[in-house]
Amino acid sequence: MSPHRPRLEYFNPADLSWTDHRGFCHSVDGMHAAPHGLYVERVVDNPKYHYIESWLLPDLGLRATVYHLRPGHDRGQTYYLDIGDYGPVNGGKKWRAESYYLHVVARPGQAPELLGIDELLTSHAAGHFDTHRTHRAIEHAAAVVDGIAGCDHDVDRWLAAKGVVLTWL
Numbered sequence: 001m002s003p004h005r006p007r008l009e010y011f012n013p014a015d016l017s018w019t020d021h022r023g024f025c026h027s028v029d030g031m032h033a034a035p036h037g038l039y040v041e042r043v044v045d046n047p048k049y050h051y052i053e054s055w056l057l058p059d060l061g062l063r064a065t066v067y068h069l070r071p072g073h074d075r076g077q078t079y080y081l082d083i084g085d086y087g088p089v090n091g092g093k094k095w096r097a098e099s100y101y102l103h104v105v106a107r108p109g110q111a112p113e114l115l116g117i118d119e120l121l122t123s124h125a126a127g128h129f130d131t132h133r134t135h136r137a138i139e140h141a142a143a144v145v146d147g148i149a150g151c152d153h154d155v156d157r158w159l160a161a162k163g164v165v166l167t168w169l
Contacts, residue, residue: 003123003126004128006129013032033088037057037059038088040054041169049067049069063099078108079104079105085100100120100133102115108153109152120137147161147162
């Protein structure tokens with residue numbers, strides 16, 4: 001695995017656009033801000049899934065994503081939680097998303113799974129992430145896993161305990 005810098009993305013609610021980490025601008029189907037974050041929905045051309053919904057949650061340092069899977073590709077995945085730094089910029093006109101490599105895959109009734117530690121440590125070794133930030137990211141991811149597990153492996157229940165109730169299609 002080759003190291004890379006944290007992935008930066010930008011979201012513009014005014015023109016319903018998303019700029020991916022490679023700098024390509026894409027249109028999205030819907031985007032709106034709420035007190036706890038920014039909601040984004042979009043159609044995708046992918047053989048496994050056809051639609052993605054995400055919430056950028058600044059106070060929780062998370063992006064919560066639900067993939068709407070095509071028939072035959074059900075993995076039982078309910079949430080994909082990216083650990084990172086998410087929030088408004090430019091006076092709230094745009095939103096910035098910086099992923100810290102770590103992802104928690106949460107399925108109902110199953111222990112959450114933490115992925116991406118190898119990628120984070122490789123990027124840390126390459127100097128893209130300092131030691132303090134690396135430790136903070138790992139501690140945050142562990143707290144998310146622990147929190148979900150402590151709520152009977154129910155992401156919605158864990159989020160509600162944090163004061164966040166998400167709406168999905």
